[in-house]
Amino acid sequence: MNDITIATHNGNFHADDVFSIAALKHVFPAFNLIRTRDLDIIAKADLVIDVGGEYDAEAGRFDHHQRGGAGARENGIPYSSFGLIWQKYGVEICQGSEEVANSVDAGLVSTIDAIDCGHVEGVAQGISLSQTISMFNPTWQEDSHFDTCFDEAVDFAARVLTRFIASAAGGISARSIVAEAIEKAEDPRVIVLEKYTPWKRTVHALSDQALYMVYPSDSGQWRIQTVPVEPGSFEDRKSLPQPWAGLSNQALQEATGIEDAMFCHNGLFIAGAESFESTMKMAAIALQAE
Incomplete structure (x- = not known):
């Protein structure tokens, strides 16, 4: 039996809500996911992602569409729902390493946030991971259901996130080895x-x-x-x-x-x-x- 209910919006999805759910799979072994905009259902959910017009991490509310947004990093990149989830759970997902969590934020999370929030300054041009996620949405010529496509996108995002974490951890471990070699x-x-x-x-x-x-x-x-x-x-x-x-x-x-x-x-x-x-x-x- 699933112990927790997570709600996010239905219909067309983006990298921030997809990666948010992928990240939460590292935190909760099982949960009931509901994709909806029904405010009554949203109000009863344990965690609400990218919908609901409220950011309150302690209450499990992680939206950024409300007036004034949900804050920004020191470098000016606003938080999307993925960034808000990462603020709350990133260190836990990275097995207690704040350094690894910060590295993943710099290399992955903040870029997805920036694109989702329209903060394009300093974001690399070309096909982005956010665009790749968007292509999981069914086209007008396909009969695929949005929820099925969302699940496929989450599986893909979960794998990408796992590799980003592994890469960040490997880079941090390598730093001390190379520093010692320089010294010696x-x-x-x-x-x-x-x-x-x-x-x-x-x-x-x-x-x-x-x-x-x-x-x-x-x-x-x-x-x-x-x-x-x-x-x-x-x-x-x-x-x-x-x-x-x-x-x-x-x-x-x-x-x-x-x-x-x-x-x-x-x-x-x-x-x-x-x-x-x-x-x-x-x-x-x-x-x-x-």
């Missing part, structure tokens, strides 16, 4: 990771000296990768030596004098060798190159 580096220009770990944001935040990252590949060989001038940039702080561009195996071994050198990308941002020692030799040569 024998040469601050060459940072060695014992296992591949997402590193770009942490390196750019903590080191303006790092030029190359050295780490093992999944197949057991080693890689050397350049540090871009900023996250997302195709320009490197210091590229690998130009004579290595596009070479592999014997040709690269002859060019480097390293017997187990394997390859160097034509873009001079990554190369590899069989052993850690050889990859560090590649780093030493690259540091000395003009």
Whole structure:
């Protein structure tokens, strides 16, 4: 038997109400979902999402359509119902980690809120997750029922939310590992990771000296990768030596004098060798190159 009743509006749905229900699936193992605009039914619900004209988290009311809205973040992005739900339950959903919850808010929740509230400043252009959710609504040519399509959209959103949480948690865990590697580096220009770990944001935040990252590949060989001038940039702080561009195996071994050198990308941002020692030799040569 379901212990709780959650109400949201019926008919056409958007990312904020879909993701709100997806988030609540992480909080409540089972609940009775009613999609309606009947105010009598709404009044009896335990939680009300994106309908009802009231925001009162303690009373379980999470609408933002009332006059004056439901507040905004410090950066000016207003809260939609998803943001209000995340304020209330985000830390719990992220297993008690406020840091992970804040990261998910910055990367996912606030963008959905911004689009839903028409706050387009700073929101990336192109097909958005909000538009993707909207495409779950039945078209005028389809006989599908809105509630069935809503359930499909919630299942999709629940999976996306789970992956966002996992990605945020992984990035936060990686930060401490990369920070320790920077601190322990024998040469601050060459940072060695014992296992591949997402590193770009942490390196750019903590080191303006790092030029190359050295780490093992999944197949057991080693890689050397350049540090871009900023996250997302195709320009490197210091590229690998130009004579290595596009070479592999014997040709690269002859060019480097390293017997187990394997390859160097034509873009001079990554190369590899069989052993850690050889990859560090590649780093030493690259540091000395003009």
